[in-house]
Amino acid sequence: MSKLVLWLACAALLALGAAPARAQEAQPIPKNSWSFSGPFGTFDRAAAQRGFQVYEEVCSHCHSMNLLHYGDLVGIGYTEEEVKAIAASKQVTDGPNDQGEMYQRPGRPSDAFVPPFPNEKAARAALNGALPPDLSLIIKARADSSPIKGLSGGADYVDALLQGFKEPPAGFKMSANMNYNIYFPGNQIAMPQPLAGDDVKYADGTKATLPQEAHDVATFLTWASEPTMEERKFTGAKVLIFLLVMTGILYAAKRQIWADVH
Numbered sequence: 562m563s564k565l566v567l568w569l570a571c572a573a574l575l576a577l578g579a580a581p582a583r584a585q586e587a588q589p590i591p592k593n594s595w596s597f598s599g600p601f602g603t604f605d606r607a608a609a610q611r612g613f614q615v616y617e618e619v620c621s622h623c624h625s626m627n628l629l630h631y632g633d634l635v636g637i638g639y640t641e642e643e644v645k646a647i648a649a650s651k652q653v654t655d656g657p658n659d660q661g662e663m664y665q666r667p668g669r670p671s672d673a674f675v676p677p678f679p680n681e682k683a684a685r686a687a688l689n690g691a692l693p694p695d696l697s698l699i700i701k702a703r704a705d706s707s708p709i710k711g712l713s714g715g716a717d718y719v720d721a722l723l724q725g726f727k728e729p730p731a732g733f734k735m736s737a738n739m740n741y742n743i744y745f746p747g748n749q750i751a752m753p754q755p756l757a758g759d760d761v762k763y764a765d766g767t768k769a770t771l772p773q774e775a776h777d778v779a780t781f782l783t784w785a786s787e788p789t790m791e792e793r794k795f796t797g798a799k800v801l802i803f804l805l806v807m808t809g810i811l812y813a814a815k816r817q818i819w820a821d822v823h
């Protein structure tokens with residue numbers, strides 16, 4: 562009898578615990594194949610450059626990337642000259658000058674990415690009170706809460722999120738200024754749908770479908786989250802190869818030394 566009571570109590574607790582989680586549940590995130598997955602993964606430079614173009618032309622109107630400098634872009638295959646031209650196309654606030662005033666000048670490769678808003682209040686004022694997060698580390702931040710571990714989990718999530726804007730189902734109660742997204746926890750996000758396909762004209766001629774743009778910008782953001790990933794993986798591979806070779810040598814030496822002992 563007491564066992565039955567215990568079971569019932571457990572079941573009730575489980576149901577209670579599960580209920581709020583279910584209300585928050587979003588659709589499972591589709592798994593993509595990424596050039597940077599796996600122990601020998603590298604960044605697809607062409608995709609990352611297209612992704613930078615999407616960030617520049619669309620996302621950068623709302624999202625800052627404070628940890629990136631224009632000079633970092635050589636990491637995705639832009640030449641020094643191209644980087645200089647990209648930086649010079651921006652207006653950077655510098656100063657104060659000898660008159661004590663701040664002034665605007667063309668950007669240099671050593672400048673950080675220019676943010677869309679001067680501060681958080683300005684961003685909120687422009688976006689109905691919502692704050693677009695800085696995207697420098699968003700892939701890592703979302704990878705940590707994704708069931709798929711590693712950078713791929715974060716990239717899969719952002720890729721899905723950008724394609725997850727839909728009409729809300731009948732009877733779904735939307736709050737003011739929110740948008741329905743099947744992949745966002747709780748399904749209501751303050752970001753209006755940023756991409757619909759054909760939002761950019763790719764410099765390399767690739768067709769700018771929605772899945773293509775989402776994939777490219779997720780690749781760019783993943784590189785931004787961990788620009789030294791390739792070195793890290795390469796070092797890991799070198800260490801493993803060294804250990805394998807060393808094991809072979811030590812085993813051969815052991816056999817040689819103990820050859821006469823029976």
Ligand code: HEC
Nearest residue numbers: 619620622623688691692693694699719750751752755778
């Ligand atoms: C009109 C402004 C605007 C544009 C353009 C925009 N965003 Fe957002 N974004 C927002 C706001 C506001 C939020 C915060 C949403 C929230 O917390 O409900 C957000 C949130 C996000 C998030 C975080 C979602 C989460 O899990 O918390 C990601 C990732 C994101 N945006 C990526 C992008 C990308 C990539 C682009 C370009 C393709 C883009 N955004 C374009 C306004 C914008």
